[in-house]
Amino acid sequence: MFDLFKRNENRGPRDVKGLRDSLLRFIKEELQKAEGGEGRHIKGINLFISSNAGEKHIYEAAVYLEEKDRFKEEIQKIADDFALDIPINWEMQISFDDAFPPEAIKINDLDAAIFIRTKDHVIQKSGSAFIRILNGEADQNEYQITSAGGKINIGREKKALVDDGFFRLNHIAFPADSVNEGNKFISRQHAHIEWNNDSGCFMLFADDGGIPPGNKIKIRSVTNKNLIKLNSTHIGHKLEEGDQVILGESAVLEFSYLTANKD
Numbered sequence: 001m002f003d004l005f006k007r008n009e010n011r012g013p014r015d016v017k018g019l020r021d022s023l024l025r026f027i028k029e030e031l032q033k034a035e036g037g038e039g040r041h042i043k044g045i046n047l048f049i050s051s052n053a054g055e056k057h058i059y060e061a062a063v064y065l066e067e068k069d070r071f072k073e074e075i076q077k078i079a080d081d082f083a084l085d086i087p088i089n090w091e092m093q094i095s096f097d098d099a100f101p102p103e104a105i106k107i108n109d110l111d112a113a114i115f116i117r118t119k120d121h122v123i124q125k126s127g128s129a130f131i132r133i134l135n136g137e138a139d140q141n142e143y144q145i146t147s148a149g150g151k152i153n154i155g156r157e158k159k160a161l162v163d164d165g166f167f168r169l170n171h172i173a174f175p176a177d178s179v180n181e182g183n184k185f186i187s188r189q190h191a192h193i194e195w196n197n198d199s200g201c202f203m204l205f206a207d208d209g210g211i212p213p214g215n216k217i218k219i220r221s222v223t224n225k226n227l228i229k230l231n232s233t234h235i236g237h238k239l240e241e242g243d244q245v246i247l248g249e250s251a252v253l254e255f256s257y258l259t260a261n262k263d
Contacts, residue, residue, distance in 0.1 A: 015058070016058055016061045016062050017062075019058055019059065019062040019110070020062040020063070020074075022107070022109075022110060023047070023062060023063070023107070023110070023112060024074060024075065024078060026107045026108075026110075026114070027045065027047075027075055027078070027114060028075075028078045028082065030105065030114060030116055031075075031078075031079060031082075031084050031086075031116065032082065032084065034116050034118055041118045042086050042087065042090055042116060042117065042118055043087070043090060043091065043117045043118065044090055044091035044092065044093065044116075044117040045075065045090070045091075045092055045093070045114060045115070045116055045117070046093045046094075046095065046104070046114065046115040046116075046117070046125070046200070047063065047071075047092070047093070047094045047095070047112065047113075047114050048095050048097050048100050048101065048104050048112065048113045048114070048115070049063070049094070049095070049096050049097070049111060049112045050096070050097050050098060050099060050100060050111050050112070050113075051096075051111040051112075052111070055111070056096070059096075059111070059112070060257075060258065063094050065094070065241065065257060065258070066241060066242075066258070068223055068240070068241075069092070071092065071094065072092035075092065093125070093200040095125055095126060095127045095200060096127065096128060096257065097125075097126045097127065097128075098126070099126075100113040101113075101115065101125070103115050125147065125197050125200045126146070126147040126148065127146070127147045127195065127200065127201070127202070127257075128144060128145065128146045128147070128257075129144075129145055129202055129239070129255060129256060129257050130142055130143065130144055130145070130255075130256045130257070130258070131143040131145060131172060131193075131253050131254070131255060132253065132254045132256065133251075133252075133253060134244065134252040134253065134254050135182045135250055135251055135252040136174055136178075136180055136182025136183050136186070136247070136250065136251030136252065137174065137175065137178040137180035137182065137183055138172060138173060138174050138175075139158060139173050139174075139175065140172075143171070143172055145193060145202065146195075147195035147197075147202075149171075149195075150194075151192050151193075151194055152171045152172065152192055152193040152194070153168060153169060153170045153171050153172070153189070153191075153192045153207075154170060154171070154172040154173075154190050154191045154192060154193070154247070154253075155168065155170040155172075155173065155174070155186060155187055155188050155189050155190040155191070155207070155209065156170070156173070156174050156175075156176050156183070156186040156187060156188045156190070157170065157173055157174075157175065157176050157188060158170055158173035160188035160189065161188070162188055162189055168188065168189055170188075172253075174186045174247075174251060181250060182248075182249075182250045182251040182252070183251060184248065184249065184250075185247075185248025185249045185250075185251075186247055186248050186251055187207075187208075187209025187210060187248070188209060189207040189208055189209045189210075190206075190207055190209045190210040190217070190247055190248075191204060191205060191206050191207055191210045191217055191230075191245075191247065192204075192205055192207055193205070193239070194236070196238075199238065201238050201239065201240075202238075202239045202255070203236040203237065203238055203239065204217075204219070204230070204236055204237045204239050204245065204255075205230070205233060205234075205236040205237075206230040206231075206232065206233055207233060208233065210230065210247070211230065211231055211232065211233060212231060216229065216230075216246075216248065217229070217230040217245065217246070217247060218230075218245070218246040219237055219243055219244070219245050219246075220243070220244045220246075221240060221242075221243050222240065222241065222242040222243065223240055239255045240255070241255070241256060241257055241258070242254070242255070242256065243255040
């Protein structure tokens with residue numbers, strides 16, 4: 001397995017495999033430094049990537065973005081081979097960001113940085129994702145959302161008058177006058193998405209109009225074969241790559257970290 005860490009030091013990685021090897025090599029070296037080479041106090045690893053648009057797909061492939069936990073498994077193999085005693089419940093989080101947190105360690109010659117958590121230390125994470133309309137008619141076909149965007153409301157009409165007499169601004173809006181059948185059962189205050197900094201992910205919550213006995217929210221997850229239903233405004237769903245969300249009866253949204261025009 002030592003071939004994994006062999007490379008020409010005068011060249012940066014030129015392909016997916018080379019980039020992956022460079023990332024893993026750096027992480028291995030930092031893990032060996034942490035806690036004097038003993039990893040039992042490590043709670044998690046945060047990998048931050050800030051690449052340009054032309055190289056983003058290479059980084060996405062290098063960290064197996066579409067294969068849940070696979071990059072973590074690669075790190076675990078290294079930890080096992082080098083006798084790094086990482087706890088079984090350590091967490092791996094990968095974020096695509098415009099800038100790195102000051103606590104993160106920049107990886108030389110790469111658009112990436114890592115942060116190894118060895119105690120209860122909260123860093124301000126960031127992330128971005130895309131919401132695509134697969135069925136129904138919204139005012140856009142695709143929305144980019146960011147962790148800095150705050151609460152992202154989803155519902156009927158962009159500016160909707162709600163029961164308390166105030167107006168709600170829906171950032172993902174389905175026009176009421178649309179003839180598309182998918183819009184028929186969208187509530188004015190159907191759902192919203194929020195960034196969860198502790199988990200480093202986006203969460204989907206039902207609002208008053210999106211829980212029984214009103215119009216409903218269902219999620220088809222790529223990692224859970226069972227259909228997920230939101231029955232409370234207080235319990236959210238952690239959005240993962242490829243999740244499809246049904247609003248009402250037939251409006252369908254897709255959640256993704258990947259751009260639609262990815263090569």
